[in-house]
Amino acid sequence: MMRKTLCALILMMSSAALIAQTSITGTVTDEQSGQPIPGANIKVLGKALGTSADFDGNFILEVSENPPFTLEISIIGYSSTTVDITNNNQVVNVSLTETATSLDEVVISASRTPERIMESPVTIERMDVREIKNTSSPTFYDGLENLKGVDINTNSLTNKVVNTRGFATFANTRFMQLVDGMDNSSPALNFALGNLLGMSELDVKTVEILPGAASALYGANAFNGMLFMTSKNPFDSQGFSMYGKTGLTSSEDAGDNRFVDVGFRGAFAFSEKFAAKASFSFLKGTEWYATDYNEYIDNGAGNPDTVKPIDATQTSFNALNVYGDEVSLGALGLDLNQFAQLMEQGGLIPAGSSSLIPAANVSRTGYKEVDLSDYDAQSVKADISLNFRPFANDFEIILNSKFGKGNTIYQGANRYNIKNFFMQQHKIEVKNDNFFVRAYMTAEDAGDSYDMRFAGINLNKVDAQTWFGTYVGGYLQAVLGGASNDAAHSLARQNADATVTLQPGTPEFDAAVEKVTTDPDLVTGSKFVDETKLYHIDANYNLAHLIDWADIQVGGSWRQYSLNSSGTIFTDYDGPINYDEYGAYTQLQKKFADDRLKFTGSIRYDKAQNFDGNVSPRISFVYSAGAEKNHNIRASFQTGFRNPTTQDQYIGLDASEAILVGSAPDNLDRYTTVPLEVSTVGQSLGVPGQVTLSGRSAYENSFTLASVQAGNPTKSNFGYVQPEKVTAFEAGYRSVIEGVTVDFSAYYNKYEDFIGNKTVLVPYYGQTDFSDFDPNSMPAPPAAIALSQGDYQPFQVYTNSAADISSYGAGIGLSTKIWSGYNVGVNYTYSKFDFDQSTDPDYEAGFNTPENKVKVSFGNPNVFENFGFNINARWNDEYLWESTFADALIEERTVIDAQVSYSLPKWKSTFKIGGANLGGKEYFSAPGNGKIGSQYFASWTINP
Incomplete structure (x- = not known):
């Protein structure tokens, strides 16, 4: 019916x-x-x-x-x-007539109202259908990296993370991304999904990027930058279009692998009152292989980890892209000699032979990431929109659904194989030129995704006792045969690996991986479950048609998270966790002095369920000097804030290296550890053989990691996580001087209560303030004894840094046309981070941004009839990358992308061939990621 x-x-x-x-x-x-x-x-x-x-x-x-x-x-x-x-x-x-310069183009995001870039009160970068057509990158999303001040961190082939003005991670919670007004961040994993759930390049109308804080208009998390993608309206852009793209990704580790990328868009106005569109795209390729088998030795916050190649004589290790080598005797509270004594008591080795076994910590040989992932990169996107204009004017009702499914690699505290991840968004929007009311829902399903570290750990835990027993037997046989200690350890490992370890490539290994990666219990498996939802309503009304003395806007939003991971990520063991956020704002714009001076003032109030309200003001002035009003000088002051994420508040996850526990008041007691084995010394103090710890103990009875490493254990004193704030000052200048477009900006940001992780050690027993220490009856405080016996559990807590943190920078872009149609552009970005590590030794700020970046472009879309080309080059210097996964210096790099295109009007077609990173020098986007090589492509696009 x-x-x-x-x-x-x-x-x-x-x-x-x-x-x-x-x-x-x-x-x-x-x-x-x-x-x-x-x-x-x-x-x-x-x-x-x-x-x-x-x-x-x-x-x-x-x-x-x-x-x-x-x-x-x-x-x-x-x-x-x-x-x-x-x-x-x-x-x-x-x-x-072609617009004289890019500064004449119209943007909406800066003030929520149309205005020329020239008159924008803040810095803004923009890409439209022309730049998308001429981009030298494999996709338009990759091409965003050529814009001034924009960084793209490559998480994987299908997941690129846009960032501006520093503090970049792959879970970039300080940067917001809106697609047709909808936030397309994962509500559970807290990171923008890049273009995994975005839009087909055939449907993109404009992309606008706002570097810096924008909380005064967009609320929480519009903290360090925003990206707006807007699609084409089916009333205005009709017809059927399609593209096909194929080529190779090439790197030393992964080899040459083919990729395909195809898509179509159909849009039709059936009448002046009803139009519809549908778009679809599909990409399939192979991820960059992660093959860093070095150890990264933690040197403490603010210092890059020591990178150390694995030594063949080592008995225990923890290589970066190897998982399961965390399974060790030391983690069980034993050394090799103690394990041999237990074997001797059980009659498994000859009496007295344990005396030949050294007291060494031995870890299992782990599995390489390449053995635990098929590196299948895939993205499927669909977008359906029904648009109604019931009165045949600008009043419009939009019903829109977006679907995305794919495989990718995500790097957070661990490396995750995101497999068959599915996300959908459904929106109803009513709008005209003066207002909009928008309501949408985001729902995600983690599909068959799993944690690769836990996959390796739990593969090795299955037969760990047998493996260590075989190791002991192999060591004994070697030393009795006259082998040296190092040689005996090497032979023992080879023997244990060959006879016990599941061998990659065998049916038995594949079956074991399947079992572990489909098991959501992290004690035995590695799958994570996620069916989190987000509900959002926002509205805006522009009173300009009612008031003639100023442009005034009012608006607000409401959002609800419904966390549902079945206890695999959050502490939602008994059902979904729901919490709300809401906010309201107003903005006034007015021009003075013969329309040369434009004032913009905004203020917003936001309240989240677990935190006090925040007020975010913004004030800016733009002055247009010169006879033609073409020398625009701007200055602005604004504040921004970021609410703690869903994970900051409600995570409860044993990440192997440490347990992550969020600090929401109702989360602290809900998380408890599995039973932990207490040493014999601890039991001699009257402590039971097994204990459990709660999340509250991490915040209220723990030692700071830095103090323990310094030999002076000190009780931690970290407050529960609160919103972080930024106060931002910005100035800029835009103009066209003798045909050269000039766009300059400078900023200074000062941060308060910066959110981050702190590692603490929770003793199994005793008080960390030593209040239970009686020197008359005890040799030492019980908590200190717990540290000495290994009776402690590392936790990562979510809190705020009391340190003074600031950043500042500047950028300038120059562009012009030469030789009647050749576009030339160059831009430079300077970014600096100011943080005195001594004021907070445990804190890693993770600025993760080069100090200097230079980008150059040169091209002509019509060198001669129907033939064009474009070249982009990017250079940045060395910088430090800090994350919970690993810290390392990222080398400077130069990357060159280029394309040539040919249009065939008779076929309504454009053909393009090109390549990214044509120099072929591979580089890391971050430690632990796959090394990025070159990508070559050929495409055929048909437009009506």
Whole structure:
């Protein structure tokens, strides 16, 4: 019944288009070159009636309006024009003038209202359909890295993380990403999904990036930058388009691997009141292989870890991209000699032979990441939109659904194989030029995703006792045969690995991996479950049409998280955890002094369930100097804040190296450890043989890691995590000087209560303030004895740093045209981080950003008829990367991307060949990631 009703509705709306009374035909061309302008929008002024030009710039518009009326012809990058229609069958041939500079382009995100970039109160970067068409990168999302001040951290082939102004991680919770107004961050994992759930490049209208804080308009988490992707409206951009792309990824570790990337978009206006669109894209390739088999020795916060190659004579180790080598006798509270004594008592080795066994810690040989992952990179995206304009004007109702499914690699505290991850968003939006009301829901399903560290650990735990027993026997046999200690250890490991360890590539190994990666209990498995949902409503009203003395906007939002990991990530053992956030704001804009001075003032109040409210003001001035008002000077002050994430508050996860526990008041007692074995010395103090610890003990009865490492155990005193804040000052200048576009900005950010992790050690017994120590009856405080006996558990707590942290930087971009059509651009970004480590020795700020970056572009989309090219080069210097996974210096790098394109108007097609990182020098985006090689591609795009 529903299907019949929908078909009837579409037929009725389609019939309205067939009774058109007026037909207009024409062509849209570039005024300077005379070349057609595909995709130009042709619209009846003041009405929701229009069409778009085809690949040859031709159009046919049939409307029910009777002349006279006016057409508006426009496209991004050109000045719009109008034409009066006075009779039926009129032929309209229009030439559009290319916008003089990029500063004349219109943006919306900076003030939630249309304005030229020239007059924007803050720094803003932008990419539109022209840049997408000419990008030298394999995808438009990769091409964002060529913008000034923008960094992209490559988590994997299908997951790229955009960042601005420092403090970058792969879980970049300080950067917000909106797709058609919807936040497409994972509500449980807390990171923006890049373009894994984004939009097809065929459907992208504009991409805008706001570096810096924007909480005054966008609320919590609009802290260090925002990215806005806006899709094409089916009323304005109609027709069917498609693309196909293939090529190779090439690196020393992964070899040469083919990838394919295909997509289509169909959009049609069935009448002046109803339009619809659908887009789909599919990408499949092979991830960059992570093959760093060195050890990273923790040197403490603020210092890069010592990188040490594995020594063949070592008995225990913990290599970076090897998992399962964490399983050791030391983790069980034993050394090799003690284990041999137990074997001797059980009659498993000859009496007295344990005396030949040294007191060494021995760990199992782990499994390489390449053996625990198939490195299958995949992304499937679909987007469906139904658009209604019931009054045939700007009032519009939009029903939109987005779906994304894929495989990728994610690096956080551990490395995660995100497999068959599924995310969907559903939105209803009502809007016109003066307001919008938007409600959407985000739902995700982790699919078959798993933690690769725990996969290795639990594979090795299954037969650990047998492996260590075989190791002891092999060592004994070797030393009795005259081998040295080092040689005996080496032979013992070879023997144990060969006879006990599951061998990669065998059916037995594959079956064991399948069992572990489908088991959600981290004691025995590695799968994580996630069916978290997010509900969001926001609204905005612009009073400009009601008030003539200023532009005033008001708005607000409400959000609810529903955490549902079945206890595998959060402490939601008994059901979903729900909590809310809400906020409201207002903004006023007014021009003074012959419209040369524009003032913008905004203020927002936000409240989250577990925290006090935050007020975020912003004040900015833009002054347009010069006779043509083309020297624009701006200054702004604003504050921003970031609420602790879902994981900061509600995580309860044993990550092997440490237990992560969030600090929400209702989370502390809900998390408890598995039973922990107490040493014989501890039991002699009257402590039971097994104890459990709660999350509260990590915050209230623990030692700081730094004090224990320094030999002076000190009770930790970390408060529960609170929102972090930033106070931001920015100044800038935009102008066109003798044909050269100049865009300069400088900023200074001062942070308070910076959120981060602290590692603490919780003793199994005793008070860390030593209040239970009686020197008359005890040799030492019980908690100190616990440390000496290994009776303690590392936790990572979420808290705020009391240290003074600030960052500052500047950027300048220059662009111009030379030789009648060749585009030349260069930009430089300086970023600096100021943090006195001595004020908070345990804290890792994770600035993770090069101090100096230079980017250069050179190209021409029309060197001669239908032929174009583009080249981009990027350089940055060495910088320190800090994360919970590993710290290391990232080497400086130079990356060159290039493409050449050829258009075939007869086929409405554009062909492109290109490559990324053409120099071929491989580089790390972060320690632990796969080394990034080169990517070569060829594409065919068909546009109407």
